Amino acid sequence: MGLYRRGGIWWFKFKVAGCVVRESSRSSSRSLAAAAERTRRIEIEAGYNGIGKKQRIQIFSVAANLWLDSKSVHFSPRTQAIEKANLKHLEKNFSNQILNDISADDIADYQRLRMREKAAPKTINLEIGTLRAILRKNRMWANLQPDVKMLRVKETSGRVLTEDEEVLLLDECTKSRSRAMYPAVIVALNTCMRYSEIRLLRWFQIDFQKRMITVSGSKTQAGEGRVIPINERLNTVLFFWSDKFPDRRPAHFVFPSERYGAAGDAFDACVYDFDPTNPIGNWKEAWEAAKKRAGVECRFHDLRHTGCTRMLERGVPFAVVAEVMGWSASTAIRMAKRYGHIGNAARRQAVEALSSLTVSDTEGAQKWAQSQNANLRENAKLQKRNGSSCRIRTYNPSVNSRMLCH
Numbered sequence: 278m279g280l281y282r283r284g285g286i287w288w289f290k291f292k293v294a295g296c297v298v299r300e301s302s303r304s305s306s307r308s309l310a311a312a313a314e315r316t317r318r319i320e321i322e323a324g325y326n327g328i329g330k331k332q333r334i335q336i337f338s339v340a341a342n343l344w345l346d347s348k349s350v351h352f353s354p355r356t357q358a359i360e361k362a363n364l365k366h367l368e369k370n371f372s373n374q375i376l377n378d379i380s381a382d383d384i385a386d387y388q389r390l391r392m393r394e395k396a397a398p399k400t401i402n403l404e405i406g407t408l409r410a411i412l413r414k415n416r417m418w419a420n421l422q423p424d425v426k427m428l429r430v431k432e433t434s435g436r437v438l439t440e441d442e443e444v445l446l447l448d449e450c451t452k453s454r455s456r457a458m459y460p461a462v463i464v465a466l467n468t469c470m471r472y473s474e475i476r477l478l479r480w481f482q483i484d485f486q487k488r489m490i491t492v493s494g495s496k497t498q499a500g501e502g503r504v505i506p507i508n509e510r511l512n513t514v515l516f517f518w519s520d521k522f523p524d525r526r527p528a529h530f531v532f533p534s535e536r537y538g539a540a541g542d543a544f545d546a547c548v549y550d551f552d553p554t555n556p557i558g559n560w561k562e563a564w565e566a567a568k569k570r571a572g573v574e575c576r577f578h579d580l581r582h583t584g585c586t587r588m589l590e591r592g593v594p595f596a597v598v599a600e601v602m603g604w605s606a607s608t609a610i611r612m613a614k615r616y617g618h619i620g621n622a623a624r625r626q627a628v629e630a631l632s633s634l635t636v637s638d639t640e641g642a643q644k645w646a647q648s649q650n651a652n653l654r655e656n657a658k659l660q661k662r663n664g665s666s667c668r669i670r671t672y673n674p675s676v677n678s679r680m681l682c683h
Contacts, residue, residue: 280310289314293321296335298375321377335415337371337379344411353494355473363407366391371408376415381424384408388428398428435582436575443583445571452570455563456548457532460518465580467511469588469602471496472577477556480519481527488512492603500603522553529553 280289287310290299300317302310341364349357370387371379384405391401405427412418438446450459464475474492482491488507495501507515519525535551564577588598604612
């Protein structure tokens, strides 16, 4: 502990609260190095011993692991995977840095670095959000918050499939190597469930008698436990799909993990083994192949957009749509704007509803228009006496009433 020299530069080393601090003074002067050591020691001790409970000095990697452990009981498996991916990038830059030393400038440098690596702004913001949570847990975020700016993200609202695109896509899904592809897409289109909610769906969540699906493992608290009715189209598909698993148990997955082989002279794909206790890994390969053959460009999540928009287009009350989608009250308006691709036909129908008049209202409007015609004639007479000429257009239901003077 103390000062030591390395390559003509003085370094200092000391221990605070069980943590060893070893840094360069960046000076060849021993006296300046001693002053730098004292300043650094005071800075660190003030940060951790100023107000409130004493905290151990931690490097970022240690603090990150402690934070993730404390949150694991509250995170869904999907959220845990996202946070681990965020930490993987953050640790490349902050791993051995003392938590108290992280500044707003360091965060801005990290944002620039990730942008150079071609990371999307939304991805970078998610990573900064993880960093913020770690600093907040250690009571170090409040001082940084005013100087940290998130990147601007262009909100994408996805797209809605046309009926023709849906027909083409479903036709190719029936020809997919994965036999789960068609029923999975039908579930998505007719329930607006999320990808993970469908992939992890179990048989006990489906009530064929009441024709209901109870959602579990949702991304949001509002979406957890919501009940979605099964329409006739979906009921038919799920009924035939269930026949493929005569020995199914309530806890088994609706879309189990499967292994495929080739059969016959045509080498058609066939299932030779499946594990109902494990969910299917993903539909990525089968989904991409079906889209390519159909000539339809969309994401699996766009099936949710499609279902939501069709409900809104066909006059389903907004509150009901929000319930089916699993939106909380605080985010419902924002989500509707993102998911509801309301077309011109629906907009026109909406404003036409505002102009629907009773007979008495219509008669009143006609009387008002006729009185305006009389006023126009009187004004024209007065202007003619004063030497100006006017051309009068009287009331016509299909043309705006107006008087053109010249």
